[in-house]
Amino acid sequence: MFRRTFWFTTGVAAGVWATTKINRKLKQLTPDSVAATAANKALETGQRLKDRAVEFALDVRDNMARREAELGEALGIGADAGPALPAPRQYAAIENRATPLYAEKQVQRTYPYNSYNRNEDH
Template sequence: MRRIFWLAMGITIGVLVVRKASKAAEQLTPNHLANRTGNVIADFGTSMKKFADDVRVSMKQREVEIREGVGFDGTLGAKAEDNKD
């Protein structure tokens, strides 16, 4: 009975080791590595596009703030005229 138990245990462990090794070997194939690299590059490109969009929006907001602060928005003279009335 002990021999059958240990035989079954050895077969089970052997199958698990072979499956794990096959999975690891599959992840190192050129096609798998190329797909994974392509996905990483695509994700990076998407992230960079979102970042650039955020920078553009922030630049426009900051430009409006600077123009208002300096008076290039056309309200500098209007404020002085409003105070005269």
Template sequence: MFRRLFWFLTGAATGVWATVKVNRAVRRMSPEGLAATAAQRALETGARMRLFARDVRAGMAQREGELHDALGLTARGEEPAPADREDLPGRPARNRDLPAARRGITYDAYDRKDEH
């Protein structure tokens, strides 16, 4: 009797498990399920791309600082001035009316064209 009860419960549990698995697969393969999966993957890809871009920008800033220090373009402890990006569409022009010294642009003695 216990043997029959054991196999009956085992069969019932297997049937419930299989039914749940099949229903999940059917829901996943429906048009709504496929759209939800695609949307979720697109969001995940966008988040990964944002993280990658942030890491690239951080690495670029670090390397730019190292190059400025190596070339002696900035004093110790001073941050390099951000580059003006007026030529890019969709970006506001910054500090256009300020003199060069106030925009963070420095001129070296070797930078003058009349001495060359």
């Protein structure tokens, strides 16, 4: 009697275990689950590629700076060229109307004068 109970319990446990495994696998194979898994893999791959591209760009930049320094030393370009150039002259964007030059530039306009405003009625 004990042997039959043992094997019956073992069979029930094996059946429950197998049913659970099959149901999990079936849920993994549904279209929504497959799409979600594929999207997650694509995101992970994209992130890895982005990280590698950043590393590559940094390596290229470092090697470029090193090679530029080597060429500068070989050609003597890296030496100090002397005093620095003066800063470029800056011009005012708007004319200062308080200056006497502006007062001289003002001309009394009498009609008819050439108007370059195309929106104005002629």
